[in-house]
Amino acid sequence: MKKIRTGDLKLIQELNRFIILNMIREYGPISKSEIAKRNKISPTTVASAVQELIKEGFVNEIGVGVSNGGRKPILLTFSPDNHFMICASIANSQIEVAKMNLALKIIEKQTMPCRELKGDMVISTLLEMIDRMIANIPDMQNCIGLSVVTPGIVDKNTGVIHYNAKLNLINVHLKSSLEERYGLKIWVENDTNATVLAEKKTGKYGGAHDLLYVTIGDGVGAGIILNDTLLSGERGGAGEFGHTSVDRSGIRCECGNVGCLENYVSWPAVYWRIVTSISRGRATSMIEMAGGDRNAITPVIFNQALDAKDPLAADIADEITGYLGAGIVNLVNLLNPEVIIIGGELIENSGVLFEKLKAYVSKHALYTLSDKLQIYTSSLGKEAELIAAASVLLQDTFHFSLAQ
Numbered sequence: 001m002k003k004i005r006t007g008d009l010k011l012i013q014e015l016n017r018f019i020i021l022n023m024i025r026e027y028g029p030i031s032k033s034e035i036a037k038r039n040k041i042s043p044t045t046v047a048s049a050v051q052e053l054i055k056e057g058f059v060n061e062i063g064v065g066v067s068n069g070g071r072k073p074i075l076l077t078f079s080p081d082n083h084f085m086i087c088a089s090i091a092n093s094q095i096e097v098a099k100m101n102l103a104l105k106i107i108e109k110q111t112m113p114c115r116e117l118k119g120d121m122v123i124s125t126l127l128e129m130i131d132r133m134i135a136n137i138p139d140m141q142n143c144i145g146l147s148v149v150t151p152g153i154v155d156k157n158t159g160v161i162h163y164n165a166k167l168n169l170i171n172v173h174l175k176s177s178l179e180e181r182y183g184l185k186i187w188v189e190n191d192t193n194a195t196v197l198a199e200k201k202t203g204k205y206g207g208a209h210d211l212l213y214v215t216i217g218d219g220v221g222a223g224i225i226l227n228d229t230l231l232s233g234e235r236g237g238a239g240e241f242g243h244t245s246v247d248r249s250g251i252r253c254e255c256g257n258v259g260c261l262e263n264y265v266s267w268p269a270v271y272w273r274i275v276t277s278i279s280r281g282r283a284t285s286m287i288e289m290a291g292g293d294r295n296a297i298t299p300v301i302f303n304q305a306l307d308a309k310d311p312l313a314a315d316i317a318d319e320i321t322g323y324l325g326a327g328i329v330n331l332v333n334l335l336n337p338e339v340i341i342i343g344g345e346l347i348e349n350s351g352v353l354f355e356k357l358k359a360y361v362s363k364h365a366l367y368t369l370s371d372k373l374q375i376y377t378s379s380l381g382k383e384a385e386l387i388a389a390a391s392v393l394l395q396d397t398f399h400f401s402l403a404q
Contacts, residue, residue, distance in 0.1 A: 057082030196223025325360030
C-alpha cells in the first residue's frame with residue numbers, strides 16, 4: 001500500500017474540515033453521525049474536526065436530537081457571529097463598505113458617492129472608508145478577511161483592476177496594496193462575477209447548473225456560470241456584455257469602441273435620452289414626478305412613469321427592449337443557460353420593462369434553447385453588491401462547491 005505523505009495527510013484533513021463545516025453551515029442543526037454518514041467520513045475524523053471548529057468559534061452545540069436506538073445525538077449548528085468580514089463595493093456612482101457576519105448580515109455600513117471621482121481618488125476614498133470602519137472595531141482578531149468587488153476587467157487571482165473606463169482605473173494593483181496596508185487576506189473580483197456567484201449560493205436559483213446574471217444600471221455587465229463553473233476569462237474579462245457592439249455607426253464609447261450596448265441601455269444613456277427629449281419639448285409626467293427638477297429623475301421615477309403609461313417612458317422602454325433584448329438573445333443562443341437573472345437599478349422597480357424583455361427573448365431566441373429558459377429578477381435585494389463581495393470571500397474561505 002502506498003504510504004500517505006505528511007503533506008497529503010494535512011491536505012486531506014483540511015478538505016475534510018471544509019466539508020464538515022459546510023455541511024453544518026448548510027444543513028444544521030445536524031449530528032456528527034449524520035455528517036459522517038452523508039460524506040462517508042470516519043466518525044473519529046468528524047469528531048476531531050468538530051472539536052477544532054467549536055474551539056475556533058465556527059460551530060456550536062445546541063442540544064440533543066432524536067435517538068435512533070442509542071444515545072441521543074448532540075446537534076451542531078453554524079455560528080456566524082463569532083467572526084466577521086469587511087466587504088466593499090466600488091460602483092460607478094458610489095462606494096460602500098460594511099462589516100458583515102458570516103451569515104451575510106450587515107453589522108455596520110458606510111456609503112460615499114463617487115460619481116465625480118476618478119482614478120487615484122476612487123482608491124483613496126475606498127481606503128479612507130476602510131480605515132474608518134476598522135478604527136471602530138476594537139478587536140480585528142476574528143476578521144477572516146477583506147473582499148472588494150468593482151465593475152471592469154478584474155483579475156481575481158492577482159487582484160489587479162486592469163480596466164474600468166468610467167472610473168479611470170487602469171492596472172490598479174488593489175489586492176497587494178490592501179494586503180500591505182491592513183495585513184488581512186484580500187479578495188478582489190468583478191462585481192457581476194461576484195453577483196452571479198451570490199445568486200448561485202445564497203439566492204433562489206442555486207439549483208441551476210448554467211446561470212447568467214445580467215445587470216443594467218450605471219453600466220451593463222454579465223456574470224456567467226456554466227456547468228457549475230464561474231467563467232472569468234484569461235484576464236478576468238469574461239462577461240463584458242456592455243461592450244458588445246450593437247451599432248457599428250453609433251455612439252463612441254469610453255472604451256474606444258463604437259456602438260457599445262452600454263451606451264444605449266444603461267441608466268446614464270436612458271437619462272440622457274429623457275433629458276434630451278424634454279429639452280426638445282417632449283411632454284412627460286416624469287418632470288412632475290421629480291418635483292419639476294429634471295436632475296431629480298431617477299430609475300424609480302422612470303419605472304413609475306412606465307407603469308402609468310407615460311408615452312416618453314414607453315418609447316424609451318421599447319428602445320431598451322430592442323437593444324438589450326437582442327443582446328440577451330445572443331447570450332441565450334451562444335451559451336444556452338437554464339436561468340437568466342436580470343438585476344440592476346433599471347430592473348429592480350420595473351414590472352413593465354422586465355416583462356417586455358422576457359417577451360422579446362421568448363419571441364426571438366432559438367425556440368429549442370428558450371422554451372424552458374427561466375428569466376427572473378435578482379433575489380439578493382438592496383444589498384446585492386455587498387452580499388456579492390461576501391460570497392467571493394466565503395466561497396474561497398470555506399471552499400464550497402457551486403454544484404447543488
